[in-house]
Amino acid sequence: MGEVCLVCEAKEGFYTFPGGHIENGESPLQALKRETHEETGAVIDAVKAICLCREIRTTEGVLQITYYYQSVLSKQEERHLTSEETERETQSRWFTPETCMDILTNQKKSLYHQKFSGYRDIEVFRMIQPFTSPQ
Secondary structure (H helix, E strand, C coil): CCCEEEEEECCCCEEECCCCCCCCCCCHHHHHHHHHHHHHCEEEEEEEEEEEEEEEECCCCEEEEEEEEEEEEEEECCCCCCHHHHHCCEEEEEECHHHHHHHHHHCCCCCHHHHHHHHHHHHHHHHCCCCCCCC
């Protein structure tokens, strides 16, 4: 059974899946591979789309679309964190699916974005249980 990568900003102590923004001219898949490599050093293959989530933040006037994918680690390289990720002391760790679910379920969710993304991550992770390889 494969392991699951979670990213944590040490200053907040909040775990989530690797991810980030789509740059201009980039597809969601290209952004996934770039962000995963930057934050974790992982080069990924065998990507399988899981779902997408649309979050409408009416008070901020923002529509956020979050794409979820499952992939296989091809090789591990050095991470390339942005200056903001370095400042926030971003770390990545690999966990068994059981430990991953335990972390996502039991971590403190004090800020709005943590509550929303935390519960969203839990529900998406439940969708792929039992954890199977996308190959």
